[in-house]
Amino acid sequence: xxxxxxxxxxxxxxxxxQHIAAMVTKETEPAIIVLSALSGTTNALVEIGEHLSHGDKxxxxxxxxxxxxxxxxxxxxxxxxxxxxxxxxxxxxxxFEFLNIILRISFSEALSKDILAQGELLSTKLFSCYxxxxxxxxxxxxxxxxxxxxxxxxxxxxSIKVKLSQLLQKNSDKKLFITQGYIxxxxxxxxxxxxxxGSDYTASLIAAxxxxxxxxxxxxxxxxxxxxxxxxxxxxxxxxxxxxEAAELAYFGAKILHxxxxxxxxxxxxxxxxxxxxxxxxxxxxxTEKAGSVGVxxxxxxxxxxxxxxxxxxxxxxxxxLRKIFxxxxxxxxxxxxxxxxxxxxxxxxxxxxxxxDILKELEPFGTVEVDKDQTIISxxxxxxxxxxxxxxxxxxxxxxxxxxxxxxxxxPHNISLLxxxxxxxxxxxxxxxxxFNL
Ligand code: ASP
Ligand code: MG
Numbered sequence: 001x002x003x004x005x006x007x008x009x010x011x012x013x014x015x016x017x018q019h020i021a022a023m024v025t026k027e028t029e030p031a032i033i034v035l036s037a038l039s040g041t042t043n044a045l046v047e048i049g050e051h052l053s054h055g056d057k058x059x060x061x062x063x064x065x066x067x068x069x070x071x072x073x074x075x076x077x078x079x080x081x082x083x084x085x086x087x088x089x090x091x092x093x094x095x096f097e098f099l100n101i102i103l104r105i106s107f108s109e110a111l112s113k114d115i116l117a118q119g120e121l122l123s124t125k126l127f128s129c130y131x132x133x134x135x136x137x138x139x140x141x142x143x144x145x146x147x148x149x150x151x152x153x154x155x156x157x158x159s160i161k162v163k164l165s166q167l168l169q170k171n172s173d174k175k176l177f178i179t180q181g182y183i184x185x186x187x188x189x190x191x192x193x194x195x196x197x198g199s200d201y202t203a204s205l206i207a208a209x210x211x212x213x214x215x216x217x218x219x220x221x222x223x224x225x226x227x228x229x230x231x232x233x234x235x236x237x238x239x240x241x242x243x244x245e246a247a248e249l250a251y252f253g254a255k256i257l258h259x260x261x262x263x264x265x266x267x268x269x270x271x272x273x274x275x276x277x278x279x280x281x282x283x284x285x286x287x288t289e290k291a292g293s294v295g296v297x298x299x300x301x302x303x304x305x306x307x308x309x310x311x312x313x314x315x316x317x318x319x320x321x322l323r324k325i326f327x328x329x330x331x332x333x334x335x336x337x338x339x340x341x342x343x344x345x346x347x348x349x350x351x352x353x354x355x356x357x358d359i360l361k362e363l364e365p366f367g368t369v370e371v372d373k374d375q376t377i378i379s380x381x382x383x384x385x386x387x388x389x390x391x392x393x394x395x396x397x398x399x400x401x402x403x404x405x406x407x408x409x410x411x412x413p414h415n416i417s418l419l420x421x422x423x424x425x426x427x428x429x430x431x432x433x434x435x436x437f438n439l
Contacts, residue, residue, distance in 0.1 A: 001168075002027070003215045005034040005181060005203035010218055010277040011123050012039035014077035017130060020218075023280060024176060025136055029213065032141070032177040032206055035127060036199040037119025038074065041067065042182075045119055048099070049112040057103055064103070068096045071122065078126060084133035091125045110190045117144075117191045120180035120199070128178055138176040141167055147184035147202060149192060155184070155201075157264065161209040168210070179206070200258035204272070208264035215265050215272045217257060222276040223285030224249060224256050226298045227433050231426055234439040238285050238297050245297055245381050246272070246287045248415045252337075252379035253302035262287075296382040296391060296436045301425055305337065305375040306353060307405055308360075311345040312367025321366070322346065328362045337377060338408045338417055347406050349377065349419060374422045375405060379415055380432065386413050391436075398435020402428045 004024060011017050024033055036042075044067050051060035075088040095118050102111060120143070128140045146163035148156045168177070181199025186192035194201045200217055207215035221229070223237035224246070241249070243266035251259040256274055265272045266289070275284040315321045325346060329336055332355035339348045345367075350356075356371075363369045385391045386409055395416060406419035420428055433439045 001030045001032065001210055001212050003032050003034060003203050003207045003212045004218060005199055005216065006036065006218045006277065007199065007220070008036045008039035008041070009220045011035055011127065014074055016277065017078060017127055020277065021127070021131055021134060021136065023277075027176075030175040030177075032179060032210075032212075033127075034179055034181045034199060034203045034206065035120065035123045036181050037123050040070075041119040041122070042116065042196070045116050049115045052102070052107045052115075053112065055107075061100075061103060064096065064099045068092065071096070075126060075129075078130055079133050081133050084129055087132070088126060088129045091122065091129060095122050110188075113193060114191050116193055117180075117183045120183050124178050124180050131176075131178075136176065137174065138178055139171045139174050141177050141179040143180040143183050143202065144185055144191060147194075147205070149184050149186050149194070151187040153186070153192075155194070155205050155264075157205065157209055160205060164206065164209050194260070197258040198260075200261040201264075204261040204264040204270075207270040207272075208268035211268060212270050215270050216275055217261075217272065218275050218277045219256055220276065220278060221256060222279055222282040223274045224254055224298060226437055226439070227429055228253075228299075228301060231301075232429050232433045232439075234433065236437075236439065237283070239283055240290070240292045241285060241287045241297060242291045242383065242414075243272075243287060243289060244291075244412070244414050245383060246285075248379060248381045248412065249298055249300045251302075252377055252381070252415075252417065253300035254298070291383045294382070294384045294388060296380060296385055296395075298382070299378060299380050299429065299432050299436070301429060302337070302351065302377040302379070303422060303425070305349045305351055305377050305419065306356065307347060307349050307372040307375050307419060308363070309345055309347045309370045309372075310363055310367050311370070313344055314367065315344050315346070325363065325366060328359055331362070332359050334359065338406055338419060340406050340408060349375065349406070372405065372421075375419050376422045376425045378418045378420060378425070378428055378432070380417070380436070381415050384413050386410055386416055392416070394435055395432075398431050399428055400431070402431070 048060045048063045071092045079085050079088050131138050150156055181202040182193050184192050203215055225235040227235045229235045247262040250257040272287040276282050334350050337349045402424045404418050408417040
């Protein structure tokens with residue numbers, strides 16, 4: 001059994017959805033197809049939720065109507081036979097009726113999750129409707145019946161495995177399964193989700209739970225590139241990455257893969273392939289346990305980073321100082337990305353300002369606190385790079401004229417990270433492309 005996940009742009013137009021149907025029916029191996037919402041839908045649903053949370057029902061209603069029109073246009077091109085058209089219209093009507101009912105009840109956090117779930121429910125049901133019209137045998141597996149997270153928002157692999165296996169067993173004569181990415185049930189039994197971009201995570205969790213032969217992530221680019229193609233002119237796909245390398249790249253800014261989606265595949269040893277829907281024959285990127293060759297594979301950039309420096313002579317020869325500082329971040333559930341320390345100061349970075357003021361207030365008693373906003377983390381990733389002298393030389397040789405605020409080196413042998421002011425991002429990515437990749 002293989003997993004094939006298609007992102008929003010891959011299902012975002014009727015002809016693309018039809019193209020995917022043609023692709024998946026060519027498969028000889030049984031497959032579970034995981035779909036995102038049509039591109040733009042989740043953003044629209046987020047907006048609807050925000051309007052409602054501010055009590056602006058008129059604005060929410062306007063967005064709902066706009067989205068409904070979009071879906072009517074979509075299905076009118078997706079299906080043509082009268083029976084399928086009727087069915088597609090009924091699906092759209094059902095979900096927009098739900099959104100219109102929500103307009104009338106009082107808003108809550110749980111309700112906003114219900115709103116967000118409509119995107120994936122719609123995309124999968126409409127896809128199923130098209131498959132039916134084409135007489136393609138398949139089963140729609142409701143993710144809400146097997147995808148669960150616990151009270152810490154962690155997926156419950158054990159129970160996912162049991163429930164999903166039961167569903168598959170019931171349909172053991174079938175070869176093609178469709179399910180929703182992103183959505184799940186939480187510990188309170190409410191509809192919830194795996195956070196933005198979470199469909200990749202769904203795919204990897206399912207792949208892990210059933211021991212899939214491969215987890216294919218189909219997007220609109222031919223794999224993970226060596227540099228950010230939106231910023232740098234010449235970039236090339238990386239053919240092979242280890243899970244460790246891919247995790248660093250995904251976490252530090254390569255937008256193609258949700259960072260949490262690495263661990264399930266890695267733990268359960270399922271290879272991951274990043275492939276391009278528009279160019280299905282392109283090699284893409286294969287991610288496995290294997291480290292591959294020594295050398296720099298790629299650079300990635302993560303924006304909106306805040307650097308915090310705590311300076312204190314009390315740190316000198318003291319123990320327990322770092323623990324107390326870290327406890328502040330733990331209290332406000334704020335992950336730390338980079339850390340560097342000297343004997344009298346510690347610098348660290350976070351990627352959210354949600355609790356920044358509280359954190360700063362609690363750090364004050366420890367010493368002088370300085371904050372730099374609008375920073376970018378540049379991560380250079382590759383097997384054993386921080387143990388390879390020639391690479392380090394090349395790296396620092398190619399970042400001339402960029403003011404580096406922090407360097408994180410040696411934490412992992414596969415990553416060297418630099419913190420720079422955001423306005424130097426383009427320049428440093430270009431310089432690294434030339435210096436490290438000769439591109
Ligand atoms: N539809 C969700 C989002 O846009 C999940 C996903 O696409 O992976 O975040
Ligand atoms: Mg995505």
